Amino acid sequence: xxxxxxxxxxxxxxxxxxxxxxxxxxxxxxxxxxxxxxxxxxxxxxxxxxxxxxxxxxxxxxxxxxxxxxxxxxxxxxxxxxxxxxxxxxxxxxxxxxxxxxxxxxxxxxxxxxxxxxxxxxxxxxxxxxxxxxxxxxxxxxxxxxxxxxxxxxxxxxxxx
Amino acid sequence: xxxxxxxxxxxxxxxxxxxxxxxxxxxxxxxxxxxxxxxxxxxxxxxxxxxxxxxxxxxxxxxxxxxxxxxxxxxxxxxxxxxxxxxxxxxxxxxxxxxxxxxxxxxxxxxxxxxxxxxxxxxxxxxxxxxxxxxxxxxxxxxxxxxxxxxxxxxxxxxxxxxxxxxxxxxxxxxxxxxxxxxxxxxxxxxxxxxxxxxxxxxxxxxxxxxxxxxxxxxxxxxxxxxxxxxxxxxxxxxxxxxxxxxxxxxxxxxxxxxxxxxxxxxxxxxxxxxxxxxxxxxxxxxxxxxxxxxxxxxxxxxxxxxxxxxxxxxxxxxxxxxxxxxxxxxxxxxxxxxxxxxxxxxxxxxxxxxxxxxxxxxxxxxxxxxxxxxxxxxxxxxxxxxxxxxxxxxxxxxxxxxxxxxxxxxxxxxxxx
Numbered sequence: 091x092x093x094x095x096x097x098x099x100x101x102x103x104x105x106x107x108x109x110x111x112x113x114x115x116x117x118x119x120x121x122x123x124x125x126x127x128x129x130x131x132x133x134x135x136x137x138x139x140x141x142x143x144x145x146x147x148x149x150x151x152x153x154x155x156x157x158x159x160x161x162x163x164x165x166x167x168x169x170x171x172x173x174x175x176x177x178x179x180x181x182x183x184x185x186x187x188x189x190x191x192x193x194x195x196x197x198x199x200x201x202x203x204x205x206x207x208x209x210x211x212x213x214x215x216x217x218x219x220x221x222x223x224x225x226x227x228x229x230x231x232x233x234x235x236x237x238x239x240x241x242x243x244x245x246x247x248x249x250x251x
Numbered sequence: 252x253x254x255x256x257x258x259x260x261x262x263x264x265x266x267x268x269x270x271x272x273x274x275x276x277x278x279x280x281x282x283x284x285x286x287x288x289x290x291x292x293x294x295x296x297x298x299x300x301x302x303x304x305x306x307x308x309x310x311x312x313x314x315x316x317x318x319x320x321x322x323x324x325x326x327x328x329x330x331x332x333x334x335x336x337x338x339x340x341x342x343x344x345x346x347x348x349x350x351x352x353x354x355x356x357x358x359x360x361x362x363x364x365x366x367x368x369x370x371x372x373x374x375x376x377x378x379x380x381x382x383x384x385x386x387x388x389x390x391x392x393x394x395x396x397x398x399x400x401x402x403x404x405x406x407x408x409x410x411x412x413x414x415x416x417x418x419x420x421x422x423x424x425x426x427x428x429x430x431x432x433x434x435x436x437x438x439x440x441x442x443x444x445x446x447x448x449x450x451x452x453x454x455x456x457x458x459x460x461x462x463x464x465x466x467x468x469x470x471x472x473x474x475x476x477x478x479x480x481x482x483x484x485x486x487x488x489x490x491x492x493x494x495x496x497x498x499x500x501x502x503x504x505x506x507x508x509x510x511x512x513x514x515x516x517x518x519x520x521x522x523x524x525x526x527x528x529x530x531x532x533x534x535x536x537x538x539x540x541x542x543x544x545x546x547x548x549x550x551x552x553x554x555x556x557x558x559x560x561x562x563x564x565x566x567x568x569x570x571x572x573x574x575x576x577x578x579x580x581x582x583x584x585x586x587x588x589x590x591x592x593x594x595x596x597x598x599x600x601x602x603x604x605x606x607x608x609x610x611x612x613x614x615x616x617x618x619x620x621x622x623x624x625x626x627x628x629x630x631x632x633x634x635x636x637x638x639x640x641x642x643x644x645x646x647x648x649x650x651x652x653x654x655x656x657x658x659x660x661x662x663x664x665x666x667x668x669x
Binding site for chain 1: 288291292295297299317322324372374390396443474527612633
């Protein structure tokens with residue numbers, strides 16, 4: 091799977107409370123959650139984000155609460171890929187389980203700025219900064235994880251089998 | 252190569268003679284749990300896959316976050332979960348009247364215990380490590396799969412070891428210990444790893460101290476926190492825990508990525524300033540406050556309320572400070588009533604709420620306005636966690652929170668009681 095989009099960039103320890111504040115957790119509807127995605131860290135995000143855009147962050151992205159609503163909101167907002175130095179472990183599992191592509195690649199995080207256009211071949215883990223021409227290699231997911239993401243999530247992939 | 256305590260439990264539940272850090276395993280689960288926020292997402296996923304609950308006695312659903320229902324949408328979420336529990340015959344469904352905050356309730360009800368392997372769709376599921384169990388938080392989809400199969404897959408974690416020496420001084424608690432550790436290693440200092448607590452100082456920590464310590468392992472990024480099983484653990488489990496106690500001990504030659512030695516007697520009341528739990532301080536200037544919250548899965552147990560009462564009894568909450576006290580379970584509530592703690596709280600000018608996670612996650616029962624400051628015994632002080640994005644949360648022990656309520660500013664119990 092290939093993705094391409096404009097980059098929204100954040101720092102370290104972006105927690106799931108700012109990704110989707112608990113005041114909106116009285117629903118599980120993806121579209122409603124997406125309408126408030128990143129609201130407490132970047133109120134302009136929802137207005138600016140376009141389908142296919144890429145989110146880039148530094149360390150420990152998605153720390154805090156186990157709410158799966160966080161990757162659901164990010165995916166439903168149109169984000170096609172999250173690249174970070176590291177992810178918090180529950181967020182990492184949740185993103186895979188709901189079919190949101192994520193990659194750990196500190197070199198890419200270093201070499202990508204907000205507003206750059208970035209493309210990625212998810213199967214190979216090759217990230218290209220189209221704005222600067224720089225390329226980065228992330229560790230791609232093994233095939234069984236790629237199958238989960240391609241199917242749109244863990245239970246969708248189980249249902250397909 | 253030797254195994255850590257966590258690795259021993261995982262190996263046993265995977266039916267393997269041994270496991271090593273990094274290995275992917277599938278393990279039998281003793282319990283899978285979810286709450287009123289995470290269960291509806293899991294139920295929807297399960298229904299999409301056409302699945303059903305495999306083991307009706309190994310699932311617990313606790314309606315604790317936005318209950319008693321805070322609004323219409325929350326009420327509909329609980330209604331959906333209630334209907335699911337009934338339809339699937341889930342044995343451990345806790346609704347208003349029986350429910351308490353999940354991580355205080357399940358140990359108290361004897362549904363989790365030593366040697367267990369537990370997952371929960373709530374990040375603070377790591378609390379049960381206090382009982383010598385492996386337990387960790389997951390998302391709703393993992394929980395759905397666990398309800399359907401009774402199993403979960405794990406990457407075997409490496410570990411950090413914390414050797415505890417001595418005993419905590421007066422007015423210093425398990426909360427101060429875990430805040431001190433998070434300040435030491437940072438909010439991702441234990442990312443993907445186990446935090447194993449050991450050493451002769453363990454014996455000086457009460458079970459409630461240990462619950463608090465393990466509860467906040469996730470705030471250092473850990474997969475789990477775990478204490479060895481000792482006489483105190485056995486005494487706690489006796490008469491509650493419904494299954495045989497299984498004791499696992501780390502091997503002498505277990506591999507730890509790093510060992511920290513902590514002298515408990517040198518610790519002081521510790522407070523995490525906004526906006527990360529690692530931002531810890533043991534001294535401060537005059538910090539005026541608007542609200543105090545004493546409760547949550549971190550500090551809503553009976554010893555926490557006793558500590559708060561020690562400070563509040565015969566004193567008054569400062570003018571212009573709201574003090575909200577939330578017993579974590581009905582049993583804790585009743586016990587606090589019997590001991591006269593509730594009367595002390597109310598006479599001091601505090602309010603006492605029915606069990607709920609409520610204000611901890613900015614749900615209800617004590618939301619902060621713009622620029623307000625709160626001293627809270629909860630677990631997270633992220634931006635906007637308890638309300639407005641300009642509000643501030645100071646994480647502290649029940650002693651420090653109660654003392655701050657009396658002083659009207661961040662204060663230690665020592666300061667207020669002397």
